[in-house]
Amino acid sequence: MSPAMASGSVTGRIHSWDLSTGVDGPGTRFVLFVSGCPLRCLYCANPDTWHLRDGREATVDEVMEEIDKYRNFLVTAGGGVTLTGGEPLLQPAFTGAVLRRCREAGLHTALDTSGLLGARATDGLLAATDLVLLDIKSFDVTTYRKLTGGALAPTLNFATRLERLGKRVWIRYVLVPGWTDDEDAVDGLAGFLSGLDCVERVDILPFHKLGTAKYDALGIPFPLRDTPVPDRALVDRVRGQFRERGLVAH
Numbered sequence: 001m002s003p004a005m006a007s008g009s010v011t012g013r014i015h016s017w018d019l020s021t022g023v024d025g026p027g028t029r030f031v032l033f034v035s036g037c038p039l040r041c042l043y044c045a046n047p048d049t050w051h052l053r054d055g056r057e058a059t060v061d062e063v064m065e066e067i068d069k070y071r072n073f074l075v076t077a078g079g080g081v082t083l084t085g086g087e088p089l090l091q092p093a094f095t096g097a098v099l100r101r102c103r104e105a106g107l108h109t110a111l112d113t114s115g116l117l118g119a120r121a122t123d124g125l126l127a128a129t130d131l132v133l134l135d136i137k138s139f140d141v142t143t144y145r146k147l148t149g150g151a152l153a154p155t156l157n158f159a160t161r162l163e164r165l166g167k168r169v170w171i172r173y174v175l176v177p178g179w180t181d182d183e184d185a186v187d188g189l190a191g192f193l194s195g196l197d198c199v200e201r202v203d204i205l206p207f208h209k210l211g212t213a214k215y216d217a218l219g220i221p222f223p224l225r226d227t228p229v230p231d232r233a234l235v236d237r238v239r240g241q242f243r244e245r246g247l248v249a250h
């Protein structure tokens, strides 16, 4: 059996797919939402991706068949495929197989991850990944724990590994008033990132409440229901802090 045939029968649990243009990597992207996430970010907009059991089983072949419908369009649009979730590294064999198959099909590949499970990403998986979208949710260990339920250190270790491997990295930073707008913590993160040549840009993602209806539908309280979204001045200040450290921030 050829490697492609073998990988085609690998199964994963997925939530959905969609096309997007903007923050999921360059150009127009086929975005695959993989089910399951070990974190519980208070601001999560996709609580319907948290549980593996809520996803539907799909083979790599089935996913590739869908991606193939858009292949020419994605290539022409300078885009590619982004795996997100949930947390794609919760299912590293499936995620790795999809990334490799996309690479073989000549498609640009991006992996959106919190980095918590970065140790599960094999060098082979990363070799098939053109761009890592690394979500760093706070640079303060206590805030990180309260905000996500997990530990910060694995994410920073993963960033350091990506630097060693010379991967291209875009950082994603969700800006939440009262949670991730602390000047010292932002400056600490900016200082850390400015020491990594692999970081091409930092995307400041203003907190929003578009996921509220999903929480209501699932009967789960949305913890940040009463938290304000950041105003323009706050977004500009935080973006400016990254730029002061020589980083490209959007």
Ligand code: SF4
Residues within 6 Å of the ligand: 037, 038, 039, 040, 041, 043, 044, 045, 046, 047, 049, 085, 086, 087, 114
């Ligand atoms: S890592 Fe992403 S999917 Fe998981 S809880 Fe946080 S925001 Fe939601």
